[in-house]
Amino acid sequence: MRLAKTSGIAARLLSVLITLFGISVFIFIVLRVIPGDTITGSLGIETGVLTPEQIDDLKRYYGIDKPLLLQYFSWITSFLSGDLGFAYSTGVSVLTLTASSLPVTIELALFGTISGVIMGIAIGMFSAKKPGSARDFFGQLFGLLALAIPGFVLSTAIVTIMANKFGYFPNGYEYMTPWEDLWMNLQQMLFPSIVLGIAVAAPVMRTTRSALLETVDKDFIRTAFGKGLKSRTVQFRHVLRNSLIPIVTMTGIQFGYLLGGAVIVEKIFALPGMGRQILDAINKREYATVQSSVMIFAILFVTINLVTDIIYRRIDPRIK
Amino acid sequence: MTTKKQEKTWVHYYFKSTSGVVGAVLVLLMMIISICAAFGWTTHDPLAQNPMDALQGPSSTYWFGTDQFGRDVFSRAMDGMRRSMTVSIVAVGIAGFIGVSLGVLGGFLGKWLDGFVVRLSDVIFAFPAILLALAIVNSLGNSWIDTSLAIAIVYTPIFIRVARGPVLTIKELDYVKSVRVLGFSSPRILMSHVLPNVLAPILVQIALSMSWAILTESGLSFLGLGTQPPDASLGLMVSEAQPMAAFAWWTLVAPSAFITLVVVGLNLVGDGLRDSLDPARRQS
Amino acid sequence: MSKPLIEVKNLTIETAEDSRTLVNNISFEVFPGEAVGVVGESGSGKTLTALSILGLLPRGVVARSGEINYSDSNLLTASEEYRRSIRGNQISMIYQDPMTALNPVMKLGKQLFEVLEAHDLLDSEAPQRVFNAFKEVGIPEPDRALVSYPHEFSGGMRQRVMIAMAMILSPKLLIADEPTTALDVTIQQQILALVSEQRRKTGMSMLWITHDLGVVANLVDRVIVMYAGRIVEVGTVKEIFTNPQHPYTHGLLASLPKSNVKSRERLMAIPGVPPKPWLVENSCAFSPRCTRATTECFNETPSLKPNAFTKAACFHEIGTSQ
Numbered sequence: 001m002r003l004a005k006t007s008g009i010a011a012r013l014l015s016v017l018i019t020l021f022g023i024s025v026f027i028f029i030v031l032r033v034i035p036g037d038t039i040t041g042s043l044g045i046e047t048g049v050l051t052p053e054q055i056d057d058l059k060r061y062y063g064i065d066k067p068l069l070l071q072y073f074s075w076i077t078s079f080l081s082g083d084l085g086f087a088y089s090t091g092v093s094v095l096t097l098t099a100s101s102l103p104v105t106i107e108l109a110l111f112g113t114i115s116g117v118i119m120g121i122a123i124g125m126f127s128a129k130k131p132g133s134a135r136d137f138f139g140q141l142f143g144l145l146a147l148a149i150p151g152f153v154l155s156t157a158i159v160t161i162m163a164n165k166f167g168y169f170p171n172g173y174e175y176m177t178p179w180e181d182l183w184m185n186l187q188q189m190l191f192p193s194i195v196l197g198i199a200v201a202a203p204v205m206r207t208t209r210s211a212l213l214e215t216v217d218k219d220f221i222r223t224a225f226g227k228g229l230k231s232r233t234v235q236f237r238h239v240l241r242n243s244l245i246p247i248v249t250m251t252g253i254q255f256g257y258l259l260g261g262a263v264i265v266e267k268i269f270a271l272p273g274m275g276r277q278i279l280d281a282i283n284k285r286e287y288a289t290v291q292s293s294v295m296i297f298a299i300l301f302v303t304i305n306l307v308t309d310i311i312y313r314r315i316d317p318r319i320k
Numbered sequence: 321m322t323t324k325k326q327e328k329t330w331v332h333y334y335f336k337s338t339s340g341v342v343g344a345v346l347v348l349l350m351m352i353i354s355i356c357a358a359f360g361w362t363t364h365d366p367l368a369q370n371p372m373d374a375l376q377g378p379s380s381t382y383w384f385g386t387d388q389f390g391r392d393v394f395s396r397a398m399d400g401m402r403r404s405m406t407v408s409i410v411a412v413g414i415a416g417f418i419g420v421s422l423g424v425l426g427g428f429l430g431k432w433l434d435g436f437v438v439r440l441s442d443v444i445f446a447f448p449a450i451l452l453a454l455a456i457v458n459s460l461g462n463s464w465i466d467t468s469l470a471i472a473i474v475y476t477p478i479f480i481r482v483a484r485g486p487v488l489t490i491k492e493l494d495y496v497k498s499v500r501v502l503g504f505s506s507p508r509i510l511m512s513h514v515l516p517n518v519l520a521p522i523l524v525q526i527a528l529s530m531s532w533a534i535l536t537e538s539g540l541s542f543l544g545l546g547t548q549p550p551d552a553s554l555g556l557m558v559s560e561a562q563p564m565a566a567f568a569w570w571t572l573v574a575p576s577a578f579i580t581l582v583v584v585g586l587n588l589v590g591d592g593l594r595d596s597l598d599p600a601r602r603q604s
Numbered sequence: 605m606s607k608p609l610i611e612v613k614n615l616t617i618e619t620a621e622d623s624r625t626l627v628n629n630i631s632f633e634v635f636p637g638e639a640v641g642v643v644g645e646s647g648s649g650k651t652l653t654a655l656s657i658l659g660l661l662p663r664g665v666v667a668r669s670g671e672i673n674y675s676d677s678n679l680l681t682a683s684e685e686y687r688r689s690i691r692g693n694q695i696s697m698i699y700q701d702p703m704t705a706l707n708p709v710m711k712l713g714k715q716l717f718e719v720l721e722a723h724d725l726l727d728s729e730a731p732q733r734v735f736n737a738f739k740e741v742g743i744p745e746p747d748r749a750l751v752s753y754p755h756e757f758s759g760g761m762r763q764r765v766m767i768a769m770a771m772i773l774s775p776k777l778l779i780a781d782e783p784t785t786a787l788d789v790t791i792q793q794q795i796l797a798l799v800s801e802q803r804r805k806t807g808m809s810m811l812w813i814t815h816d817l818g819v820v821a822n823l824v825d826r827v828i829v830m831y832a833g834r835i836v837e838v839g840t841v842k843e844i845f846t847n848p849q850h851p852y853t854h855g856l857l858a859s860l861p862k863s864n865v866k867s868r869e870r871l872m873a874i875p876g877v878p879p880k881p882w883l884v885e886n887s888c889a890f891s892p893r894c895t896r897a898t899t900e901c902f903n904e905t906p907s908l909k910p911n912a913f914t915k916a917a918c919f920h921e922i923g924t925s926q
Contacts, residue, residue, distance in 0.1 A: 153580075220705055228688050279454070318753070
């Protein structure tokens, strides 16, 4: 038994590694189709003034004179040894940049996921109680609108109402980490978390609702009632608990996506997270930064998926 | 010719659901608007500036008011819808074609091709849509073709997955196995047995993917990575509206409403298709 | 004549939305200590009748009229809280498929603890009670069973767990809905023996639902035969097996591999299928398949009346077959 289990995990890890390798190749290919390159990006118009020899020197300096394959390998090897590259425009290493931006994104993703999951499960339960009723209609309407109204619209609306009408906009001030100023940090996380939470709540609500409806018709729920259990006990301990698996899986996926998918929200609410880092690097044509940052994000996402997978296998005793 | 008979029935079921009908109406409405914009049949010229009429509220002349340059917001929204709709159709068309082909071939032929196809979709799935589209658009450019291509790449994996699933199941069915043993050529099997069953989930996915494509496209143009000013695009209109929205709400509401309505419509259509095409879910 | 433990009077069950009749005006009693078998094909309404006693009818089905009298209360109109207090406690039920009837992600011990908890009996004695309950039903290694999950056990074992769960509070009435249908023949016998044994020990009443007339022969005291939502015959086991009066009952017996019917009758299944109950409200439901049917049978519903041997709802009882 033990042996089979270990080789199962080993097989999955190997698969994950192959996927990560594929991801790194993919990132590299996508970003190397750039018409402009780092030199033009950092120097702009002045590039035209340089002599061909100067350009060659610069190319050697930035490491972009070698053939693509070699560039890929040198990137990968340095990446794996902790050297994520250098962000020429800001003068710090990508590692340093990420060390301060990643926690922001993680904090935001956590708040967004937690609020979204709570909202989603609550509304899902509310809807599933009486399928086809008015409350179900409103619950599903919420799910639909939460999905259809783009995050940037919601964010813009919040900015308009809060900042311009009420004059309350904590995100207008310099960003504070939780250690520097917890209260300010929480306020700055408030609006973006709501926006992301609503986006997360939509699929979570759908999953919850359909899982609940499917479970409620199952025989063992009838047995639970037949034992004399109170309705509330049955709802939570039997119906919800058995619906958890798809909800947990969905939560994991949402959290993973929020890490990179919060780009727009980070920009609108001026949060110095990874998304903004990538956005800025793209605008400045710093593909070294973009490459490594996106790679980090992909690693995180794949890891989260793996962890979610492991968690859900532990929750469900039926899986060996 | 049983397929014709089946099609008649599913359409019948589809129109029985109110939400499906509402969705179809919304999508049709937006398509009509897009087509009108394409022919230039808008209430005003989307680019025409009338500084004297700037920032007026909705009226009979300007159905959705004007923006800070005196441009008619409604016409601009129409034009923006046209752009979003075009990108969405092209992107989903490409993604659908490539994704379904890869999914069906991989699922049917198996072995290394299938392994590669699955791995490829895993790789692309590892990125959230907006991030990947961002990176690709940055490499390619801002034109609508570039945006379409980027979105197509992002949404190819879901078509691979949707097409591959039924193929795998069907492949194992006894009657398909026996037909293969009898020597029927693979392409023929594919056409007559496999494709009809894959069609339904693909149709559903097309509707859903189109809604995501519109969201991604407007997200990109919101960030300034799509249509450039002074051209109109829904995302761009939203971002331009922010400084003025507090006292000129229509500049924000118009593009937002257009996006929301078309996305709601497409989702309802997708759900309606799903319910009416799956015999198990139909209500008698 | 003692008072019945439970009395079902004029019970009618319909679909909630379009009021299609599923069980049509049935009445019967179960006396303390007696075992009653309810026999019928699928669609006869036997399971719905059983479920309605405990108020466990599925969504979309309601008990539209009638009474179910238990302990001076009408269970159909009693408060939900009262009904809840009876479930698992005074009246228990076991179900057909033990795999789906048990919560797949909850340990078996916990599922039994829940019965105690539902009736405020969760105290320091509880673990011992549950342990004993497992032992009583013949589960080997009860302490391992306490922490096991349903999928780790076989079908027969799971059914034993269900029986333990139903019996742990010594109910006055056990309702069994085809608990052996999904099991192996040999296991079936074991379960039947177990249940009979439990009955003998506790003196509880039993309502045993089945489609197999053969099963009830050595198990119950009286038999109720249902067809298309109605009761068509009632009698003791002896009466039903030796002198069935209703042609349907007679046909059921004839189709048994081993029966008490005269050896001259051939073994045959009754040709045709039972009709939907809501389509035959004004005639004898069995008439299309009946060899003895006349015009009267097609236009009027026979009511249950006593005859020389049993009570039957028929215009043309068979009479003596001896």
